[in-house]
Amino acid sequence: MGSRMLDQKGRPVVVVTGIGLVTSLGVGADLCWSRLTAGHSGVKPITRFPTDGLRSTIAGTVDDFDITPTSAYDLSMAMAEAAASEAIVQARIGSVSRFPGPLIVATPPSELEWPHLDRLHDHDPGGDLTGYQRILANARTGLFADLAKHVRFAAIADRLQERFGTQGEPLSICTACASGATAIQIGLESIRRGDADAALCVGTDATVHPEGLIRFSLLSALSTANEDPKKASRPFSKRRDGFVMAEGAGALVLESYDAAKARGAKILAVVRGCGEKADDYHRTRSSPDGAAMIASIRRALADAGVSPEEIDYVNAHGTSTPENDKMEYLSLHAVLGEHLARTPISSCKSMIGHTLIAAGSVEAVLSVLTLNTGVLPPTINYDEPDPDLPLDVVPNTSRTARVSTVLSNSFGFGGQNVCAVFSGEPA
Amino acid sequence: MAKACDQVWITGIGLISSLGEGAALHWNKLCGAGTLRPVIDPQRFAPYTVHPLADIDFSKQIPRTSDQRQMERWQRIGVYAAGLALADADIAGDQELLEKTHLCIAAGNGERDIALDSRILAGNHADGAQGAYLNQNLATGLRPTLYLGQLSNLLAGNISIVHKATGSSRTFKGEEMAGASAVADAVNRIEAGQGEVFLVGGALNAEREDVLLGCELAGSLYSGPHHSVWQRRPQGGGLVPGSVGAFLVLEAAEHARRRGVVPYARISGIVSDRSRRRVGEASSVAASLFKDLRLNPANEDIGVLSGASGVEPATSEELQFLAELERQKFKPVVRAWGSALGHSLEAHFFAGLALASLAVSNDAFYPPFDAFEDKGDAKSHPDRVLVTTFGHWRGEALALVQSAW
Numbered sequence: 001m002g003s004r005m006l007d008q009k010g011r012p013v014v015v016v017t018g019i020g021l022v023t024s025l026g027v028g029a030d031l032c033w034s035r036l037t038a039g040h041s042g043v044k045p046i047t048r049f050p051t052d053g054l055r056s057t058i059a060g061t062v063d064d065f066d067i068t069p070t071s072a073y074d075l076s077m078a079m080a081e082a083a084a085s086e087a088i089v090q091a092r093i094g095s096v097s098r099f100p101g102p103l104i105v106a107t108p109p110s111e112l113e114w115p116h117l118d119r120l121h122d123h124d125p126g127g128d129l130t131g132y133q134r135i136l137a138n139a140r141t142g143l144f145a146d147l148a149k150h151v152r153f154a155a156i157a158d159r160l161q162e163r164f165g166t167q168g169e170p171l172s173i174c175t176a177c178a179s180g181a182t183a184i185q186i187g188l189e190s191i192r193r194g195d196a197d198a199a200l201c202v203g204t205d206a207t208v209h210p211e212g213l214i215r216f217s218l219l220s221a222l223s224t225a226n227e228d229p230k231k232a233s234r235p236f237s238k239r240r241d242g243f244v245m246a247e248g249a250g251a252l253v254l255e256s257y258d259a260a261k262a263r264g265a266k267i268l269a270v271v272r273g274c275g276e277k278a279d280d281y282h283r284t285r286s287s288p289d290g291a292a293m294i295a296s297i298r299r300a301l302a303d304a305g306v307s308p309e310e311i312d313y314v315n316a317h318g319t320s321t322p323e324n325d326k327m328e329y330l331s332l333h334a335v336l337g338e339h340l341a342r343t344p345i346s347s348c349k350s351m352i353g354h355t356l357i358a359a360g361s362v363e364a365v366l367s368v369l370t371l372n373t374g375v376l377p378p379t380i381n382y383d384e385p386d387p388d389l390p391l392d393v394v395p396n397t398s399r400t401a402r403v404s405t406v407l408s409n410s411f412g413f414g415g416q417n418v419c420a421v422f423s424g425e426p427a
Numbered sequence: 428m429a430k431a432c433d434q435v436w437i438t439g440i441g442l443i444s445s446l447g448e449g450a451a452l453h454w455n456k457l458c459g460a461g462t463l464r465p466v467i468d469p470q471r472f473a474p475y476t477v478h479p480l481a482d483i484d485f486s487k488q489i490p491r492t493s494d495q496r497q498m499e500r501w502q503r504i505g506v507y508a509a510g511l512a513l514a515d516a517d518i519a520g521d522q523e524l525l526e527k528t529h530l531c532i533a534a535g536n537g538e539r540d541i542a543l544d545s546r547i548l549a550g551n552h553a554d555g556a557q558g559a560y561l562n563q564n565l566a567t568g569l570r571p572t573l574y575l576g577q578l579s580n581l582l583a584g585n586i587s588i589v590h591k592a593t594g595s596s597r598t599f600k601g602e603e604m605a606g607a608s609a610v611a612d613a614v615n616r617i618e619a620g621q622g623e624v625f626l627v628g629g630a631l632n633a634e635r636e637d638v639l640l641g642c643e644l645a646g647s648l649y650s651g652p653h654h655s656v657w658q659r660r661p662q663g664g665g666l667v668p669g670s671v672g673a674f675l676v677l678e679a680a681e682h683a684r685r686r687g688v689v690p691y692a693r694i695s696g697i698v699s700d701r702s703r704r705r706v707g708e709a710s711s712v713a714a715s716l717f718k719d720l721r722l723n724p725a726n727e728d729i730g731v732l733s734g735a736s737g738v739e740p741a742t743s744e745e746l747q748f749l750a751e752l753e754r755q756k757f758k759p760v761v762r763a764w765g766s767a768l769g770h771s772l773e774a775h776f777f778a779g780l781a782l783a784s785l786a787v788s789n790d791a792f793y794p795p796f797d798a799f800e801d802k803g804d805a806k807s808h809p810d811r812v813l814v815t816t817f818g819h820w821r822g823e824a825l826a827l828v829q830s831a832w
Binding site: 049133186217219 | 475497534535539541544548551558561562563565566570571572573574575577578579581583584585588594595596597598599602604605608612615619621639641643644645646650699700703820824
């Protein structure tokens, strides 16, 4: 065997050889990318369920799959399968039913939704039972075993493993809105350790249902700009008023550089490094000094062996909440300093909304596409800049640029901060 | 990356359950003279039995009432046990250490508002206006912070907030296997030099209808007269949930030595896989995992702490696997801690590792937890303990806990 490709810390270089994507702009990375770089928005009024009386009635739903009745499990599953399949086909890795590495999948909450609770409650078990006693009595009949998939926390991982033949116990992970990035980080670490030559990293989320929407609404996290849905998500702009819930899935095939080269695979990008740091300040807000966010960015750069000046573009977390965008600016400024003014930073959430658990996966795929095409996706709806956040957000229209190294940020409730650095193929 | 090959030491244990609080209390109660009497409540959720949590003064580990208010009970159980483990490892309050303490947590979802759900379901028959009815009742009835009590990763989030452990934070899902995933992530990272101090653990509040519902939908809940995990098969098997908070501090041996901490034991192997559960698959996967642990020599006692849930056919598959060990001339002395504490899903594997560490560090093994289990050699003091978990639905994992010396 020839010499191994190691990074400057002596670890195997890890590359991306396949990507797959589903967003509110469509199914497939190419389709999503063409619409995204054209500045289209996938945000629209919700038609899946009645929105009477709700403060937010818009979302970036994915309506391309024929799933009736729909559920978070079924749609998350379908999107994850589509994205993973696309990534595996592109990577030309393994065989149809055998992926030569582990599966790491970021999945949304596994829970019964109201149509399921209604079904369980409507059946008459006899007697005068009410509430959960009645539901439990009905569950005991075994007539509702089809609902188990909604409450098994690894059900999505299980089915993906069966479909794609991934190796070993699949991991189901949750780090809130950083989950997709965590999946990539775990895959990266595994390949660096030499535990695997390849990993399938997937993030998926389809939780636009009444309770899902209302929960975020009650935390005052959502935009209420319902009248013009495509204009609702306004990251970094002065009048941003919350994020727009969205659905989507992203998948990446990671491989060691050596394994990819050995089989003649096309290398799409290098995963240079990841960094994470937990915040201890608050359940939904980051520490006012941005310490944990700053640490996660610094750790990502350090892990990648990349200086702040080498970052050519930032794929922002950019949720469009007043809090996130302010803190993200502050943190980037702390790490990149003067270089930030020269660094374009855009938020794809302006167009596809916030895909929550999947966001880190989706945006990693978009970061790879930026490296591959030299096109920076825009931040749309940037009509009124926030003067406190002086950033080049690639306003409203995409731009071509030479991009060698991208920083992708993911921040989540519960103090979760994960950042990833991607570069083009090493010369 | 070159493997640092450092040993993984268990330097802290935090355990609360129906039996009470603390590692020493569990050791004493489980090793005490006479037959073990599990603490059960067969009435409150009849026909289901649960192992209710002992009285715990949560304010001892979660002093701020505002913090307690923002957590659901599963989180309070977990944060409490996490605090015990950090204190036990002499990390609590050490800001510098806490900043580099990584969290690997196993979690499901938090708790629903049972009363609100019931109220909405009872009134949910207005023809044609069902959507508006639901929206209005959820929007006005849900506590704004309830979602934070439900998100899987908010157990970890609350541990960071209350105990200030912030190195990094990862939450794994998937019932029993989430525990194995979390431990494997920590062990792999320690061995590869990707981290030095990890707080791993999970928590279950068994005393709630939504947890019971999840198990019952999967056909996994036991509802007959109470029996130990090995003796439920005639009634069709099933799990009896128990409230448990179980946390461990895992630490690179070199790191622990530097700060002069005495370990309970070390984890010398953790392996897992996921069979499709056709007949015989779980036991053969476990047998192959056991080979990966490269245990030698045979012909010696090996303490086995079994995570058997009582759910069939997984429990019978595990018995087959254990019988196969005997055919290979190992002498397994088997104890299923689920008979004593109840089955604790995400927390279960950590509880087993905690009990294994206690056995190794006390140089003794547990008497039978029920009449089915062999007494074994009364003088038995295995210096290695195999911890098993066969997920009640999917997943098989084995860990080996050995003396650190």
